[in-house]
Amino acid sequence: MITTPPASEHRSVRVATMVVAVSIAALLLTIVPAGAQDLPATGSSEAACLEDVQTGAPFADVVEGTTHAAAISCLWAYGVASGSFDDGQQVFRPADTVTREQMTSFLVRTLDQLPARLAPLPDPQAEPDFIDAADISGAHVESVLRLTDLGIVQGFDDDSFRPAEAVTRAQMATFLARAIEGVVGEELDRATGFEDVAGVHRPGVEKLATIGVVQGTAPGVYSPAAPIERQQMATLLARTLSFFVDQGLLQPLAFQPGDPGVLLGLTDVDVAARDGFDRVTFTLEGDDGEAGWRMRYVDEARQDGSGNPVEVDGDAVLEVRLEGLALPFDLPDDVEERLWDQGRVSLDGDAIVEIVDAGVFEGQQQLFIGTRGLLDFEVARLDDPQRVYVDVQHPS
Secondary structure (H helix, E strand, C coil): CCCCCCCCCCCCEEECCCCCCCCHHHHHHHCCCCCECCCCCCCCCCCCCCHHHCCCCCCCCCCCCCCCHHHHHHHHHHCCCCCEEECCEEECCCCCECEHHHHHHHHHHHHCCCCCCCCCCCCCCCCCCCCCHHHCCCCCHHHHHHHHHCCCCCCCCCCCCCCCCECEHHHHHHHHHHHHHHHHCCCCCCECCCCCCCHHHHHHHHHHHHCCCCCCCECCECCCCCECEHHHHHHHHHHHHHHHHHCCCCCCCEEECCCCCCCEEEEEEEEEEECCEEEEEEEEEECCCCCEEEEEEECCCECCCCCCECCCCCCEEEEEEEECECCHHHCCHHHHCCCCCCCEEECCCCCEEEEEEEEEECCEEEEEEEECCCCCEEEEEECCCEEEEEEEECCC
16 A cells, blocks of 8 residues: 655645636736736746746756746746757756747747647748748747747848847747737737837837736836847746746646656556545656656647647546656566556546556656546655656545
C-alpha cells in the first residue's frame, strides 16, 4: 500500500484548475475600461508561473532572484524558451536584443500553449511573401509564415520583413496585442499613461498596459524606441500566459525538472481510489537519477511527434509528460522486459475514467488521464522504487 510521504521528505505540487469561460464578453469584464488613467502597479506572472516553475532553468547565465529570472524559468518549463549552448553550457543570453525573426518563434511557442480552437495556427503558405524572404533563418521561417497568415506580422511598406533587425519595445507591443486579440476575439481596451508613446504603436502599448503585460521603464515612460531584450521578452510572455490563465483560457503547468541524462523506463501504472481522490502511480526503473514531469489539462490529446489525435474517455484530459524516459533498447535488459505495455486502461473511478499511453518521444513518456472534469490535482515523488504519483480530487 502506497502512503503519502511527509512534507519534509518530498515536495508535492498542488494545481488548482481554472474553469474555461464560455463568453468572450465575460472574459473581458476584468479589463480596465477604456480611458482609465491608472496603469497597473504590477504585472504578475504568478497565475501561469506557479512556484514550481519559477526556478530550475538550466541556463548558466541566469542568476536566480534577479528581475527576470523567474519568468525565464517559467518559459523554459513551458517549452517557450530553450536557449543555446556555449562551450558546453546551456545559456539564455538574457541581455541580448530580440530580432524580428526570433520574436515570431517566441510568439508562436506561446500561442501553441493554448487550445487549438482558441489559437488556430494555419498551415503556412508555400514561401514567405517578403522581398527579403531568403534572409529569414530556417529555424524561424515557419513562425514568420504562421504569424503572417494570422495578420500579426505585416512587414514594412517596401514589402520587406527585415528578419535580423532588432524589435523595439513599441513594435513588440503591437505584435503581442494583435496576438492576444486574436485569441480573445475582441479588441482590448486602452489605458493612457505613457508620455513618450505616440504614433502607430501607441494602441498596442496602451492595450497591454491595461491588462498589466507592460509597465514601462519609469513612471509615465515606456521607452518605445529601445530594443527589447530577451529577458524582457520573457517577462512579457510570462505575463501573457498568466493573462490567459486568469481568463480561463489556459490551464497552469505542474512542473518538476529531472536529473540531466537520466534513463528510466515505466514498469507499472497503478490506480487506486482514496478518500477524496483517485491516485495514479507511475513506477520508474533504470538508473538512480530522478525523473521530471510536466502535467496540465489540455483541450485535446495529441501524440508528440506525429501530432495525431489520441482518443481519451472523460470530460477533461490531463496530459502527463514524464521526463528522463528512455526507448526500450536504451534500457537494461531486465528493465526492458518489465516495461508497462497495457497502452490503455479503462476505469470507473470517481475522478479518473481512463489512462492512455502515447509512447516515448525525445526523452518524454506521454500519457493522458481522462477525468470527470477539470479537477484539482497534486503531483509528488516517492523513492525505493522511484514512483511519481498524481492525486486527482473527486468532484465536490
